[in-house]
Amino acid sequence: MNHPDERAKHLDEWLGSALERYSHAEPQPSLESRIIANLRAQRERAARLWAWGTALAVAAVLLLVTVAVTLVDRKDYGPVVVKTRNQGAASPSSGATNGASREAHGIAAGPHAPSREGLVAARTARRDMETMKILNTASSEVEGPRLAQFPSSRPDSEQARLLAAYLENVPAGEMVAIAGETNSIRDLVVSDLSVTPLSWQAENSMEEK
Amino acid sequence: MASEAVPLARVTECEMEALVRENLRLVYRISFAVLRNHHDAEDAAQETFLRAMKYGSNFPGIREPRSWLAKVAWRVATAHRKKSPELRFDDPGKFHAELAAPGRRADDLLADAQGMELLERQIGRLPEELRKAITLCSVEELPATDVAQILGVSDAVVRSRVFRAKQILRERLLALVKENESS
Numbered sequence: 001m002n003h004p005d006e007r008a009k010h011l012d013e014w015l016g017s018a019l020e021r022y023s024h025a026e027p028q029p030s031l032e033s034r035i036i037a038n039l040r041a042q043r044e045r046a047a048r049l050w051a052w053g054t055a056l057a058v059a060a061v062l063l064l065v066t067v068a069v070t071l072v073d074r075k076d077y078g079p080v081v082v083k084t085r086n087q088g089a090a091s092p093s094s095g096a097t098n099g100a101s102r103e104a105h106g107i108a109a110g111p112h113a114p115s116r117e118g119l120v121a122a123r124t125a126r127r128d129m130e131t132m133k134i135l136n137t138a139s140s141e142v143e144g145p146r147l148a149q150f151p152s153s154r155p156d157s158e159q160a161r162l163l164a165a166y167l168e169n170v171p172a173g174e175m176v177a178i179a180g181e182t183n184s185i186r187d188l189v190v191s192d193l194s195v196t197p198l199s200w201q202a203e204n205s206m207e208e209k
Numbered sequence: 210m211a212s213e214a215v216p217l218a219r220v221t222e223c224e225m226e227a228l229v230r231e232n233l234r235l236v237y238r239i240s241f242a243v244l245r246n247h248h249d250a251e252d253a254a255q256e257t258f259l260r261a262m263k264y265g266s267n268f269p270g271i272r273e274p275r276s277w278l279a280k281v282a283w284r285v286a287t288a289h290r291k292k293s294p295e296l297r298f299d300d301p302g303k304f305h306a307e308l309a310a311p312g313r314r315a316d317d318l319l320a321d322a323q324g325m326e327l328l329e330r331q332i333g334r335l336p337e338e339l340r341k342a343i344t345l346c347s348v349e350e351l352p353a354t355d356v357a358q359i360l361g362v363s364d365a366v367v368r369s370r371v372f373r374a375k376q377i378l379r380e381r382l383l384a385l386v387k388e389n390e391s392s
Contacts, residue, residue: 011382015375018328021321022347023242025250032233035255036226039262043222 229258232275235350236282242344243286245329253289257282279351280359327385331378339377342370 156164170178197205233254240253260281261274332340345356346367357367 007386008379008383011379011386014324015379015382018324019343019347019375020349021325022328022332023238023344024349025238025241025247027233027237027251027254031237031251031254032229035229035233035258038255039225039229039258040222042259042262
């Protein structure tokens with residue numbers, strides 16, 4: 001065996017054994033327990049985070065539901081908002097509207113006499129304002145819990161309220177008597193009624209004759 | 210092994226601990242092969258098992274936890290290596306302790322240490338593909354099939370790369386010996 005071959009063979013052997021030992025490393029005995037403890041801690045932390053996250057999510061959902069319900073309730077009891085036709089009108093009609101409001105408030109138009117369109121707009125504006133007043137008054141009157149029927153009942157008129165108060169105060173016996181009178185009103189009807197003419201009418205007819 | 214049949218999606222705490230006990234050595238050796246440092250290898254092994262626990266439930270198709278763990282360990286170690294490309298060898302204190310231990314000759318230990326350092330340098334100078342293949346194949350618990358799976362190539366490619374890597378290493382070491390003799 002020549003010298004270079006022997007050297008190459010020796011080198012091959014060394015390389016093989018060195019490569020076998022290249023990654024030969026033993027972990028420390030404490031590493032296993034450290035890793036397991038770390039995994040346990042991580043699991044507990046994750047479980048705690050999950051619980052907190054769930055609780056927060058539930059709380060957020062509840063809060064949202066509460067806010068939504070409150071908003072819906074407010075919307076139901078809120079005043080009726082009526083948009084006038086001229087509120088969103090383009091700029092050309094704004095002059096007419098201003099004229100109309102001036103007219104509505106009794107302000108003189110000045111040298112520029114209002115046109116026909118302006119007068120119409122003024123009338124419309126006045127009507128809208130009156131409608132708004134009526135609606136606001138009605139909405140301020142109609143306060144209280146909403147009834148479960150649809151459409152909700154309108155407030156009673158003054159006459160109806162007086163009648164109801166009267167009916168409440170009238171004793172039961174009187175009510176029966178009134179009912180009895182109402183039933184016997186047929187007795188008052190006279191079938192063969194002949195009315196004699198009055199004296200001055202009779203005189204007049206005599207003179208004519 | 211019993212744990213190999215258990216999909217990771219249903220791994221409980223006890224099963225996870227068993228998984229650690231059975232595969233710690235493999236994971237540690239893969240990490241050490243890449244990082245060449247015991248402290249970094251320990252960190253990488255720990256991170257590997259944490260990732261396995263964190264993401265294992267997302268992969269219900271994992272049927273071979275051992276191969277999957279080897280892959281995760283390889284990726285974790287490679288990521289560590291990319292963060293700090295310079296190899297940090299173990300402190301000499303450990304070598305001194307081995308020298309002081311009875312039963313081994315100091316000459317042999319010194320020769321081993323120097324030879325290993327030389328080999329590490331030469332492997333570090335190999336092309337990336339060859340370096341990866343020979344590093345993974347040096348882990349004795351890892352069969353060529355798993356290495357091929359980790360690298361995403363066929364078994365034949367792995368064998369070919371390892372052969373070429375060994376050839377290059379032999380040539381370079383011979384050149385070093387000749388250079389040493391001539392000087």
